Amino acid sequence: xxxxxxxxxxxxxxxxxxxxETSAAPPAVAQVLALIRADSQQQAREYLRDTVVPCGGE
Amino acid sequence: xxxxxxxxxxxxxxxxEYALWIPRSTPPTRTNRHALFLELVCALSRKIPxxxxxxxxxxxxxxxxxxVWFETERPAMGGGLIEGATPECxxxxxxxxxxxxxxxxxxxxxxxxxxxxxxxxxxxxxAEGNLYGAQESxxxxxxxxxxxxxxxxxxxxxxxxxxxxxLCLKLVDLLVTVYALLATAVYLTAERxxxxxxxxxxxxxxxxxxxxxxxxxxxxxxLESILSVTARVVTAPLALLLFGVLWLxxxxxxxxxxxxxxxxxxxxxxxxxxDEHGHFWLADKAPGxxxxxxxxxxxxxxxxxxxxxxxxxxxxxxxxxxxxxxxxWSRRQRLQIALGDSNLAEMSEYLRVGxxxxxxxxxxxGELPPVPPxxxxxxxxxxxxxxxxxxxxxxxxxxLKVTALEIQRFYLxxxxxxxxxxxxxxxxxxxxxxxxxxxxxxxxxxxxxxVGTLDWVTKRMLLDRAGRGAGWEVRKKIDLRYHELSADGYxxxxxxxxxxxxxxxxxxxxxxxxxxxxxxxALVRGRYIREFATDDAPIAVHWDAIYLGQGxxxxxxxLDRLADxxxxxxxxxxxxxxxxxxxxx
Numbered sequence: 001x002x003x004x005x006x007x008x009x010x011x012x013x014x015x016x017x018x019x020x021e022t023s024a025a026p027p028a029v030a031q032v033l034a035l036i037r038a039d040s041q042q043q044a045r046e047y048l049r050d051t052v053v054p055c056g057g058e
Numbered sequence: 059x060x061x062x063x064x065x066x067x068x069x070x071x072x073x074x075e076y077a078l079w080i081p082r083s084t085p086p087t088r089t090n091r092h093a094l095f096l097e098l099v100c101a102l103s104r105k106i107p108x109x110x111x112x113x114x115x116x117x118x119x120x121x122x123x124x125x126v127w128f129e130t131e132r133p134a135m136g137g138g139l140i141e142g143a144t145p146e147c148x149x150x151x152x153x154x155x156x157x158x159x160x161x162x163x164x165x166x167x168x169x170x171x172x173x174x175x176x177x178x179x180x181x182x183x184x185a186e187g188n189l190y191g192a193q194e195s196x197x198x199x200x201x202x203x204x205x206x207x208x209x210x211x212x213x214x215x216x217x218x219x220x221x222x223x224x225l226c227l228k229l230v231d232l233l234v235t236v237y238a239l240l241a242t243a244v245y246l247t248a249e250r251x252x253x254x255x256x257x258x259x260x261x262x263x264x265x266x267x268x269x270x271x272x273x274x275x276x277x278x279x280x281l282e283s284i285l286s287v288t289a290r291v292v293t294a295p296l297a298l299l300l301f302g303v304l305w306l307x308x309x310x311x312x313x314x315x316x317x318x319x320x321x322x323x324x325x326x327x328x329x330x331x332x333d334e335h336g337h338f339w340l341a342d343k344a345p346g347x348x349x350x351x352x353x354x355x356x357x358x359x360x361x362x363x364x365x366x367x368x369x370x371x372x373x374x375x376x377x378x379x380x381x382x383x384x385x386x387w388s389r390r391q392r393l394q395i396a397l398g399d400s401n402l403a404e405m406s407e408y409l410r411v412g413x414x415x416x417x418x419x420x421x422x423x424g425e426l427p428p429v430p431p432x433x434x435x436x437x438x439x440x441x442x443x444x445x446x447x448x449x450x451x452x453x454x455x456x457x458l459k460v461t462a463l464e465i466q467r468f469y470l471x472x473x474x475x476x477x478x479x480x481x482x483x484x485x486x487x488x489x490x491x492x493x494x495x496x497x498x499x500x501x502x503x504x505x506x507x508x509v510g511t512l513d514w515v516t517k518r519m520l521l522d523r524a525g526r527g528a529g530w531e532v533r534k535k536i537d538l539r540y541h542e543l544s545a546d547g548y549x550x551x552x553x554x555x556x557x558x559x560x561x562x563x564x565x566x567x568x569x570x571x572x573x574x575x576x577x578x579x580a581l582v583r584g585r586y587i588r589e590f591a592t593d594d595a596p597i598a599v600h601w602d603a604i605y606l607g608q609g610x611x612x613x614x615x616x617l618d619r620l621a622d623x624x625x626x627x628x629x630x631x632x633x634x635x636x637x638x639x640x641x642x643x
Binding site: 028029031032033035036037039040041043044045046047048049050051052053054055056057 | 075077078079080081082129131132135136137139141179184185186188189190191520523524525528529531532534535536538539548551552554555556557
């Protein structure tokens with residue numbers, strides 16, 4: 001049975017009809033979104049701190 | 059005119075400064091950026107033959123023709139960036155393939171060198187607002203007529219001042235050496251009397267004595283600050299005079315006619331940015347741009363057109379390699395555009411470079427209709443970039459107000475007419491126009507169609523869908539981690555999810571990872587590196603030459619003669635080199 005997508009994710013899938021046939025694609029998008037949503041404030045704060053580029057570049 | 063091959067003939071290239079993710083739990087001895095660069099290069103050379111660069115900057119060239127540099131930026135403050143430079147290419151599709159190959163090579167080298175300890179990000183600005191990122195280079199006519207004559211006279215006239223500047227900088231170098239000797243003597247004397255001499259070591263050397271042996275010494279931050287100010291003061295007279303000359307002579311018609319395109323192209327090539335107030339901008343780097351032309355940081359400037367490479371060539375490179383000075387005599391030079399984001403989406407990168415390249419071809423052919431200049435280019439840039447609805451209007455010199463989409467369509471229509479007069483133009487140029495038009499149409503009707511196609515649309519979707527209601531830090535992490543090149547990066551995850559629209563095939567990228575682009579100086583450079591990198595004879599490489607052997611036995615192979623494919627001798631050499639290359643892999 002094909003998994004049902006939330007309306008917002010269905011819209012992404014509709015924008016790429018040629019990809020809709022690959023069964024992994026739309027649920028995979030939902031997985032990416034779910035993974036991002038699971039991030040905590042603390043993890044995010046550490047990530048921002050750990051990606052600072054002192055003094056910038058050219 | 060119609061028979062002259064003037065579409066996609068010039069050399070083009072991309073430079074990308076990569077940020078690093080280094081968790082705070084990493085021991086301080088393993089976070090030195092120069093040491094990380096050396097580890098990365100070591101891992102890279104296990105993937106592809108590399109040869110040391112002969113340049114002011116520390117770096118290597120690899121057999122696919124590109125280079126990896128260490129950008130020294132205030133090392134005592136923890137600065138320093140890893141920069142990748144694509145080989146010279148001739149078409150936007152070629153450039154896209156080699157940029158993708160470079161991203162993949164560096165990401166894999168980083169994984170091999172650091173595992174999950176350090177990761178690369180391809181973006182332009184960190185959470186504290188420090189700027190770095192991408193620069194584009196296009197071969198272009200510097201000047202003609204009286205402007206070219208003035209430029210050449212100024213080159214001769216500035217020579218004595220350049221020599222004085224260089225001598226002053228050498229004197230500063232000498233003083234630093236004297237300081238190092240004195241500081242060592244002071245420390246060795248004082249450590250006998252001090253119960254805890256570590257504070258003195260930190261004051262004099264910027265680190266403990268133990269750290270001096272284990273990592274590249276950077277010197278104390280206070281000394282670095284003094285040296286930074288001294289260098290600016292010493293070079294300021296030459297910099298200001300040279301800037302005046304360049305402002306009068308360099309790329310004047312191009313700067314006048316190209317600027318509205320560059321200001322408006324953020325709607326295609328912007329990679330999106332979340333500012334400190336949570337407002338979404340189309341582009342990452344553009345809001346930090348503060349002038350139209352400049353030297354790129356030397357005088358606190360963040361320019362749209364960066365002229366800093368002329369300054370470097372005159373005040374420093376020329377004294378190590380005098381040929382660099384005489385190359386400035388040439389009518390064809392490198393136009394460097396510092397306004398542009400580091401893209402993950404292939405269409406964003408392709409349209410950003412491709413539309414600029416085609417409009418440059420049109421300008422140099424003298425066929426761009428008169429372009430109404432923007433009244434305030436930098437203000438217009440901020441207006442365009444701060445409006446994801448794409449409805450904001452910017453003022454032209456005549457008072458008319460237009461949207462970024464309207465400016466883009468002006469150039470698009472001009473390019474249509476330009477190519478309609480050139481049936482012999484490469485098919486890729488027409489394909490580019492088709493993509494450009496489709497993208498502008500989609501932006502006009504429903505930008506959501508471009509999720510996975512343009513960076514800013516894709517990032518905005520992630521922020522809207524996954525970051526809604528979340529705090530600023532969580533949303534900002536989405537902004538940054540979108541650009542991580544590891545498999546955990548959000549764009550990479552979307553790619554695996556099948557949402558991302560690709561332009562170049564995996565086969566093209568695989569080819570670009572191992573081979574230099576045909577019809578360019580990189581072809582010969584790459585072949586020599588592959589041939590001699592593991593040989594006993596030393597090889598050193600620069601963009602325009604290869605140096606084999608040492609001392610009186612040294613042989614120099616010039617690459618700059620391959621630069622112009624329109625000259626019959628160069629075309630013949632290119633063809634010969636290309637035919638040799640076909641059997642390489």
